Amino acid sequence: MSSAAEARFRIQSPPPTNRAVKVIDLDSATDADIARLVADVGEADLVLMLVSAGADATSAATIGSACSAKRVMTHTVIVRAAAASDASLSKTLAQVRPWSLMVVVVNDDDYVDDILSSFR
Amino acid sequence: MLKKDHNDLLTQTGPDTPFGRMFRCYWIPALLAEELPEPDCPPVRVKLLSERLIAFRDSDGRYGLMDEFCAHRGISLWFGRNEECGLRCPYHGWKYDVTGQCVDMPNEPEHSAFAKKVKLKSYPLVERGGVLWTYMGPAEQQPPLPEYEFATVPAPQTYTSKRFQECNWLQAMEGGIDSSHVSFLHRGDINTDPLFKGARGNQYNLGDLRPVFEVVESAGGLFIGARRNAENGHYYWRITQWVMPSYTIIPPRGTHSVHGHFWIPIDDENCWAWSFDYHPTRALTETELTAMRAGKGIHAKVDGNYRPLANKDNDYLMDRAAQKAGKTYSGIEGFAMQDASLQESMGPIIDRTKETLVSTDSGIIMARQKLLRAIKAFTEQGVVPPGVSLEHQRVRSAAVVLPPDQPFKDAAREALIVHPGVAPASV
Numbered sequence: 001m002s003s004a005a006e007a008r009f010r011i012q013s014p015p016p017t018n019r020a021v022k023v024i025d026l027d028s029a030t031d032a033d034i035a036r037l038v039a040d041v042g043e044a045d046l047v048l049m050l051v052s053a054g055a056d057a058t059s060a061a062t063i064g065s066a067c068s069a070k071r072v073m074t075h076t077v078i079v080r081a082a083a084a085s086d087a088s089l090s091k092t093l094a095q096v097r098p099w100s101l102m103v104v105v106v107n108d109d110d111y112v113d114d115i116l117s118s119f120r
Numbered sequence: 121m122l123k124k125d126h127n128d129l130l131t132q133t134g135p136d137t138p139f140g141r142m143f144r145c146y147w148i149p150a151l152l153a154e155e156l157p158e159p160d161c162p163p164v165r166v167k168l169l170s171e172r173l174i175a176f177r178d179s180d181g182r183y184g185l186m187d188e189f190c191a192h193r194g195i196s197l198w199f200g201r202n203e204e205c206g207l208r209c210p211y212h213g214w215k216y217d218v219t220g221q222c223v224d225m226p227n228e229p230e231h232s233a234f235a236k237k238v239k240l241k242s243y244p245l246v247e248r249g250g251v252l253w254t255y256m257g258p259a260e261q262q263p264p265l266p267e268y269e270f271a272t273v274p275a276p277q278t279y280t281s282k283r284f285q286e287c288n289w290l291q292a293m294e295g296g297i298d299s300s301h302v303s304f305l306h307r308g309d310i311n312t313d314p315l316f317k318g319a320r321g322n323q324y325n326l327g328d329l330r331p332v333f334e335v336v337e338s339a340g341g342l343f344i345g346a347r348r349n350a351e352n353g354h355y356y357w358r359i360t361q362w363v364m365p366s367y368t369i370i371p372p373r374g375t376h377s378v379h380g381h382f383w384i385p386i387d388d389e390n391c392w393a394w395s396f397d398y399h400p401t402r403a404l405t406e407t408e409l410t411a412m413r414a415g416k417g418i419h420a421k422v423d424g425n426y427r428p429l430a431n432k433d434n435d436y437l438m439d440r441a442a443q444k445a446g447k448t449y450s451g452i453e454g455f456a457m458q459d460a461s462l463q464e465s466m467g468p469i470i471d472r473t474k475e476t477l478v479s480t481d482s483g484i485i486m487a488r489q490k491l492l493r494a495i496k497a498f499t500e501q502g503v504v505p506p507g508v509s510l511e512h513q514r515v516r517s518a519a520v521v522l523p524p525d526q527p528f529k530d531a532a533r534e535a536l537i538v539h540p541g542v543a544p545a546s547v
Contacts, residue, residue, distance in 0.1 A: 076480070104486065
């Protein structure tokens with residue numbers, strides 16, 4: 001049943017997901033942006049936080065606790081890791097880890113688009 | 121999900137494909153040394169990266185890997201006579217040496233020079249760590265021999281097996297970096313399998329069934345960290361390494377051996393799942409070797425052609441009673457076939473445009489993207505891909521307990537590279 005011929009008979013339309021993903025850039029987000037996201041977080045299936053390695057990510061706690069209360073998945077992508085020192089990356093990690101169920105640490109910003117486009 | 125053109129790019133590894141050309145930048149495992157055990161032993165058919173080849177060992181013990189078919193009339197040289205330093209086609213007697221050079225053409229006039237003009241395509245075949253490795257790329261770009269640790273430790277410290285897997289290489293390899301499936305599919309085996317049980321780290325695994333994952337770029341590929349709570353606010357990390365294109369090392373448990381895989385395309389719908397166990401500082405015990413040969417741990421029981429005895433023709437010996445009782449999660453016995461059965465059920469090449477990935481699939485997402493970037497850089501600019509460098513190959517997995525704020529790739533930096541004669545970092 002797992003032959004190439006049989007694969008033709010698989011249902012060709014995957015089920016719709018209507019997944020709602022909220023993305024926030026912690027490097028540039030204002031207090032108003034954070035407040036708006038926290039107010040809307042119940043509508044999301046996934047909240048993706050972007051932050052540069054070494055940048056301040058204290059707002060991850062505000063967002064993360066709201067997601068935790070609403071049982072919403074949190075995913076943080078730390079970008080420009082290669083440009084940051086171990087100590088500054090460590091500082092960012094310490095801020096996001098308690099509030100992120102998935103952390104990805106990359107060197108290039110453009111991985112973010114690829115990650116988002118992978119979530120149908 | 122993945123766009124169709126990207127799925128095609130990553131799953132097609134024939135000689136005229138972009139990824140096929142990049143895959144040919146690497147030394148890859150071709151056969152177990154046991155398949156060519158002695159001079160003048162029977163030749164072995166080999167298909168790799170969609171090329172049909174024949175492997176043989178000549179009278180002097182030299183290894184050869186070349187086009188399976190005689191240049192004269194296209195006869196399979198598997199029927200050949202392996203004798204007097206060459207493989208002779210039984211149809212008209214043409215004979216080839218280990219480089220593919222025709223050295224005798226008895227149906228041409230005596231002393232004819234024509235044989236010198238006939239040479240089959242051939243590739244180097246070199247034994248290292250009980251594995252015969254080949255390099256199928258341009259000769260002028262051949263890298264140094266591979267230095268993955270399992271292949272460089274003394275022979276008594278390493279064991280390698282292989283099994284035929286009936287699906288595209290990528291969906292098999294993606295299973296090797298999909299750390300989140302372990303808590304489900306393999307949960308019945310961690311505390312019972314002789315090659316896993318008894319480690320302190322197992323209690324962290326079983327005590328925290330919702331690990332948090334961290335995926336971090338490495339020079340050769342990715343670190344994939346699974347984090348669980350440990351004592352005193354610390355984290356128990358299991359750090360898998362993926363080295364491009366298809367080498368994965370699983371974190372060790374306690375004093376057990378380290379294990380991992382290579383996933384090598386046979387063609388676009390089949391692959392070899394290579395599985396190794398080794399210990400950097402001690403010989404494997406007879407008990408461990410017996411368990412590995414019996415298909416325990418990450419190995420599988422196979423027939424003479426390395427096809428698993430549990431396979432799709434017998435529904436992988438599905439045991440519904442064991443599934444219901446929780447002895448196994450899927451009803452299939454053994455880590456290897458638990459993985460292979462599900463990966464083969466996807467079909468020969470899964471249509472990734474229809475997936476519904478979630479955040480815990482980030483290791484898979486990142487691996488695909490790193491491969492796509494490497495193919496682009498290689499194809500457009502000739503950039504040597506990650507994983508070719510010996511430095512990228514000299515890496516280890518690790519299981520460690522760390523303070524909560526530390527990047528594991530830095531805190532465990534020394535544990536993640538090979539130090540010959542130093543025990544692995546394991547809990």
